[in-house]
Amino acid sequence: MNDHLYIIIPLLAGFALDCLIGDPHFLPHPIRLFGKVISYGETKLNRGRNRKLKGALLASCLILSTYFILKLGFRVLSAYQNLYFLISSVFVFYGLANRSLIQESLRVIIKLEKEGLEVGRKQLSMIVGRETAQLNENRIRTAVLETLAENLSDGVIAPLFFYFIGGVPAMFAYKMANTLDSMIGYKNERYKDFGFFAAKLDDVLNFIPARLTAILMAVVSLNFRAIKFIFKYGQKHSSPNAGYPEAALAGILNCRFGGPNRYHGVLIEKPFIGDNPRPVSTKDVYKTCVINVAVTLVFIGVFILCLV
Numbered sequence: 001m002n003d004h005l006y007i008i009i010p011l012l013a014g015f016a017l018d019c020l021i022g023d024p025h026f027l028p029h030p031i032r033l034f035g036k037v038i039s040y041g042e043t044k045l046n047r048g049r050n051r052k053l054k055g056a057l058l059a060s061c062l063i064l065s066t067y068f069i070l071k072l073g074f075r076v077l078s079a080y081q082n083l084y085f086l087i088s089s090v091f092v093f094y095g096l097a098n099r100s101l102i103q104e105s106l107r108v109i110i111k112l113e114k115e116g117l118e119v120g121r122k123q124l125s126m127i128v129g130r131e132t133a134q135l136n137e138n139r140i141r142t143a144v145l146e147t148l149a150e151n152l153s154d155g156v157i158a159p160l161f162f163y164f165i166g167g168v169p170a171m172f173a174y175k176m177a178n179t180l181d182s183m184i185g186y187k188n189e190r191y192k193d194f195g196f197f198a199a200k201l202d203d204v205l206n207f208i209p210a211r212l213t214a215i216l217m218a219v220v221s222l223n224f225r226a227i228k229f230i231f232k233y234g235q236k237h238s239s240p241n242a243g244y245p246e247a248a249l250a251g252i253l254n255c256r257f258g259g260p261n262r263y264h265g266v267l268i269e270k271p272f273i274g275d276n277p278r279p280v281s282t283k284d285v286y287k288t289c290v291i292n293v294a295v296t297l298v299f300i301g302v303f304i305l306c307l308v
Contacts, residue, residue: 004307006078007167009085011160014092015300022099030094030172034179037062042184046194056197059180063201067166067173074168091168095175097155098296102289105144109285112140131262138279145280146257148288149217149245154178156296157216158209164303177201203240210241213295214248220294226251229274236271243273250274252291253284 023029041062045054070091077084104127112120120140121132128143135143162174177198184191185199214234218226229251230244237243237258246257256274260267 008304008307010088010092011300013089015096017093018096018099022103023097031175031179034176035183038180038183051193052196055194059198059201063173063176066176067169070169070172088168095159095171101148101151101155102292105148105285108140108144109282112137129263141280141285142257144285145249145288146246148292149249150242152292152295153206153210153213153245157213157299158206160299161209174205177205206241210244214244216295216298217245217248217252217291220298221252221291223252233273236273238270247273249288255280
């Protein structure tokens with residue numbers, strides 16, 4: 001069998017599974033296991049002196065062990081073709097978060113429109129880090145749009161990018177790095193030293209995927225303003241990567257993201273991305289979901305064409 005099929009078949013099967021069932025909470029998930037391991041390591045090591053070094057060692061050990069354990073496991077499985085396809089397809093499914101990203105975003109909008117502002121705020125708080133208690137309807141929709149743009153890169157294109165580079169082992173090494181950043185990569189008193197390495201590594205790993213995501217968003221939308229916004233606003237976000245897909249989406253929708261938001265009781269003044277402070281609508285959210293799917297399909301299509 002063509003070696004490329006060992007990459008293509010699990011990719012298509014895993015993506016199809018994600019489209020069909022998303023992330024059912026009743027299924028075990030390796031990212032939850034990652035979270036438990038990270039939490040245990042943080043509890044044991046994030047104390048005393050040399051916290052930067054301890055955090056770097058924890059992150060390095062977890063990422064490298066994830067890669068090499070899966071590399072060895074899939075090398076053994078390659079002798080059993082059907083089992084290899086089955087297990088690798090399940091891993092690709094677990095590595096993607098496309099349907100769940102769209103579902104959770106739309107759930108916020110549906111709750112907001114059907115059950116009111118308070119319920120919408122509460123639902124939004126489940127998918128964003130900012131405080132939601134004071135947000136109005138427009139800022140809730142804006143937060144959903146920002147989340148869709150940023151997580152299209154982190155949760156979909158970046159895992160696919162690393163799958164393209166090194167199959168399931170590289171995909172899940174990235175997922176471990178991304179989970180580390182989401183758990184300990186904060187700049188507060190507890191994590192600023194211990195999570196320093198994890199945060200910087202996540203920035204490096206997402207450098208190409210974030211910019212690739214932004215370009216693909218502009219291309220599938222056939223929107224020149226999005227290209228202009230990528231160069232004008234992409235670097236203005238506090239994150240070196242998140243601003244690029246957000247800038248592309250602001251250009252596509254001709255709206256504005258960013259501005260002040262409260263995080264853990266602190267008001268953070270973020271630069272604005274975009275120059276049109278118009279109210280965003282539910283229609284904008286639906287359009288962004290379509291863009292999300294189109295970007296994913298185009299990336300997978302180009303991926304397969306490069307292999308064949």
